[in-house]
Amino acid sequence: MVLVLSVAVAVAGPLVVAVLVAGARRASATERARALGSGRRWRLPARVRSVVARALADADLSLEPEPAVELWVGAIGAAGLVSAAMSTGLVPPAVAAAVFGAPAVVWVLHTRAHRRYALALPLALEQIAAHLRGGGTVGHGVAALASGDGPLSGDLRRVQARADLGVGFADALAAWPVERDVGDVRAVAGALAVAETLGGRSAHALDGLAASLRDRIGAAAEARSLSAQARMSAVVVGAAPLAYLVFSALVDPGSVALLVGTGAGRVCLVLGLLLEAAGALWMRRILGSTQAP
Numbered sequence: 001m002v003l004v005l006s007v008a009v010a011v012a013g014p015l016v017v018a019v020l021v022a023g024a025r026r027a028s029a030t031e032r033a034r035a036l037g038s039g040r041r042w043r044l045p046a047r048v049r050s051v052v053a054r055a056l057a058d059a060d061l062s063l064e065p066e067p068a069v070e071l072w073v074g075a076i077g078a079a080g081l082v083s084a085a086m087s088t089g090l091v092p093p094a095v096a097a098a099v100f101g102a103p104a105v106v107w108v109l110h111t112r113a114h115r116r117y118a119l120a121l122p123l124a125l126e127q128i129a130a131h132l133r134g135g136g137t138v139g140h141g142v143a144a145l146a147s148g149d150g151p152l153s154g155d156l157r158r159v160q161a162r163a164d165l166g167v168g169f170a171d172a173l174a175a176w177p178v179e180r181d182v183g184d185v186r187a188v189a190g191a192l193a194v195a196e197t198l199g200g201r202s203a204h205a206l207d208g209l210a211a212s213l214r215d216r217i218g219a220a221a222e223a224r225s226l227s228a229q230a231r232m233s234a235v236v237v238g239a240a241p242l243a244y245l246v247f248s249a250l251v252d253p254g255s256v257a258l259l260v261g262t263g264a265g266r267v268c269l270v271l272g273l274l275l276e277a278a279g280a281l282w283m284r285r286i287l288g289s290t291q292a293p
Contacts, residue, residue, distance in 0.1 A: 042066065043066060044065050044066060044069065048065075049065045049066075052065035052068060052069065053065050055106055055110070056068055056106070058110045058113060058114070058181075059106045059107075059109035059110040059113055060109065060112075060113040060116075060151075061106070061109065071102075072098075072102045075098050075101075075102065076095055076098040076099055078098075079094040079095055079097065079098035080094060080095050080098075082094070083095070086250070092260050092269075093242065093245050093246060093249070096273070097242075113151075114182060116151050117151045117152070117180070117182055118182055118183075118184055118213075118217055119151075119217060120150055120151040120152050121152070121182075121184050121185070121188050121210075121213055122209075122210035122211070122213045122214040122217070123210070124145055124150075124152055124156075124188070125188060125191070125206045125207070125209055125210035125213070126206070126207060126210045127141060127144070127145060128141030128142065128145070128192065128195070128206060129202075129203040129204075129206040129207050129210070130203075131144065132195065132199065132200045132202065132203040132206070133200060133203050135200070137196065137199070138169070138192050138195050138196040139160075139163065139169055139196065142156050142159060142160060142192070143160055146159070146160045155176055155179065155180055158175075158176075158179070159172045159173055159175070159176055160172075162175065169193070169196050170193040170196065170197075173189040173190075173192055173193045174189065174193070176189045177189050184213055187209065187213075188209070188213075191205065191206060191209050192206075234283040234286075237279075237283075238276065238279060238280050238283065241272065241276060242276070
């Protein structure tokens, strides 16, 4: 019975998270604003709220900070209740997994969104270069991209809004890399500011920059594919002790009770978790050169 319940929780958990994330992406801004105005009675501290909001935006999640924290706390509570029903020895690792699992998921989504954003930059440069060849301006090209629904559209709408308010187009572009921490954005913003001054003569330079960015992204993708086996080995090595702890709690709850119920056991548990964290950071540093630009 315990094994069946474990399998059910393991299968249902990711499905529930996927449904919640999909619903958050589909929610319209009007509905979210109405819900915030009618039902919210608390707010995070300003500094914490800005950090959480930036992390959610970088992960391309359409959630406000307060509902995200509520979901996180609810997931921690659910993990504690379910693990307590299965075995009291499972409560600490289950709660720890819920506490650190949500930031890990946000970080993975942030990495994927970062790659999608970087891939969209060369195409945007080529489209703006096409506008210049057709007799348009950089502002027209930016407005066309801002009216779409691509990864760059939100940031370019802010650039367009600043320009419409009377800020110089170069100054409006200068704020773009400050708001979006992607390495290539600064080069793209600078190239567009220069192209706005030179006009159609800069179309070829924009195409050259787009080709250079695409080549660099391709080289990074090839490096990631070549290191896929090493990264998978790092995940397996890092997750094996935690998986063994869960398995031990299921087949021999007494051993986990000894681990979390005695002073020596708690010391061993804390040291093991610290070594796991240190190993994860070290492996991430070793594999850091394979990350996307």
